[in-house]
Amino acid sequence: MSTTAIASSELTDLLAVLARARGFLRHTVRGLTDEQARLTPTASQLSLGGLVKHVRTVEEGWLRFAVGGAELMESVEADWENGFRMLPHETLDGLLADYAETAAATERTLAGLDLDTAHPLPVAPWFEAGASWSVRTVVLHVIAETSQHSGHADIIRETIDGQKTMG
Template sequence: MTSTTQLTGERADLLQALRQHRGFLLRTVDGLTDEQAATRSTVSELCLGGLVKHVAGVEERWMRFAVGGAQEMQRVAVDWAGQFRMAPGETLAGLVERFRAVADQTDELVGTLDLDAAHPLPEEPWFEAGATWTVRRVLLHVIAETSQHAGHADILREAIDGAKTMG
């Protein structure tokens, strides 16, 4: 997850925060078997591999929004339930590889996008009607989403084998 573009100021700060929370998530799944990564260790539907898959998908969708708005974000259908699980044939290594590829794409985009450019949010019940988000706001959302799920992952990992990433 490295960028060839040298960023400074606000862009560097945003990207550093995102990289930090991505790192927490990746450290949490480090050393797991595919079976462990697919384990639902709490009453939740969440598994560690599913969280890696979900966070990559969220970041990818929001960066499509940052580039092309709601229409571009919704261009690819989302398997709302399946995004939190490891599907048959998926491996943790494959999910981490995709996560890193998405991260690399985002890292490159952060250096090129106008942070003040804004798009109307998709018309969904969980978004304020008529609201728009800037690219900056999108990046802040991706940071928050990644951070939140890194915390979820820490709890799941502790329930699997007692390992603690952040505590």
């Protein structure tokens, strides 16, 4: 198998795992009203709509990093105060539509990138100084972030109405 075919197969596998993680999150919020999606019924201040919004923002930021490094990632100002909240003017359907657009853009973008391309990480206390991440590592990070928040969403949904994603 050629190097290009191996890279394509690897990207196909990574995107399939990411799609599955996104699917769990979308399934978890299925059938909710906007009011339910805004609820914060656990000890945290997380809401289901806020989680959908957050994973979209995170995915977009890391994809900017994959394309152009920390400078491009940081070129869009993050709204940290409202990043985990579903605001009164937002709807769950709208957040899910935005998330679907992000997913499609991610797949198109990654199709044109080399998974081995690496960029230095942004300067932040949670990153090792001078470390770099490859596009592959970025995709794995987005998968982990989406999966972690899908688990949070499952707990919140079960608290709201007893519904579980699995089980």
